[in-house]
Amino acid sequence: MAIGASSPGKAVARCGRLLAIPVFVAALGACATAPPYDYTAFKQNRPVSMLVLPPLNETPEVIATYGVLSQVTLPLAEAGYYVVPVSLMDETFRQNGLNNPAEIHDVSAQKLREIFGADAAVYIKVTQYGTSYAIVASDTRVTVQARIVDLRTGQLLWRGSATASSSESRSSSQGGLAELLVRAIVAQIIETASDASFNYAGIASQRLLLPRTNGVLHGPRSPNYQKD
């Protein structure tokens, strides 16, 4: 109501202030006072093990699901969680007639817990995957979104998204730990340039799921457990 009544001049001033905040945050990098994530549910449930389901693929690249699935164990295990073995998990679904991620994402929490014994499930969606070629410069880009849901209580513990792209400048910093690991991966990319998208899937997965500001909390196998 008050907003509707305010003068155009005041509205412009307010817009200016709103715009200034994101710029400020970007300049400070990962530790800036971004609005804090609400970890109430995460801390109440404190999962020990995670089940990463085959990611939904919204891209034309058929391999996107498995490019990402092959990469997501690392960040969650390094965060301190047990991660259900992805190849056996995929095979278990196949043996039960479930071959596509959409069907698998519909399986009840109760059933998932019964078979895999995991405390939480990670539902991932791949929205960008692959190389787009342009006259001036080509760009390899992977974008992923994730939801972590507790299989015991059904509560949403965390959600987030991340992107990795070949057109990023090296000097940009997206967040401490992830950024350092990214550098190691960039070295790998130079060594194995055969499948650039797979490597960017690795970077995007680490940005998405390694503990960071507003990211996934450390799990019980990490020395930082319950310190964040």
Added chain:
Amino acid sequence: MAATISTRLVGPIAAIAMGSVVAGCAQAPKQLYYWQGFQAQLYEYFKADSSSPEQQLPILHAQAQKAQASGAVLPPGFRAHLAMIYLRLGRDGEAKQELEAEKANFPESAQYMDFLLKRMTVPKS
């Protein structure tokens, strides 16, 4: 003692220097597990067209040996993935051993490993 003092002195300086490089809140990452090439092997397995389980098995064994030699810990799912490869090769006995090893190293996996082990003992009709 000497180490503690020097850490105390160097700590803040290092923190400031690192902060300017990585934007503030990172510590040098010390990984919990030995990953070298594991994700790439999972990817090879899923692609299923560039290499066979016969080719993947010795690569995984070499990775496990390197981890052992460097005193590093194999990640969750590594032994279970070895089991998957053995199953593909019809080597059920070795697959069982790896499933048991996954369970021994990661008790969190017990329920799923038992689920798989129980199914393996069901006689094929």
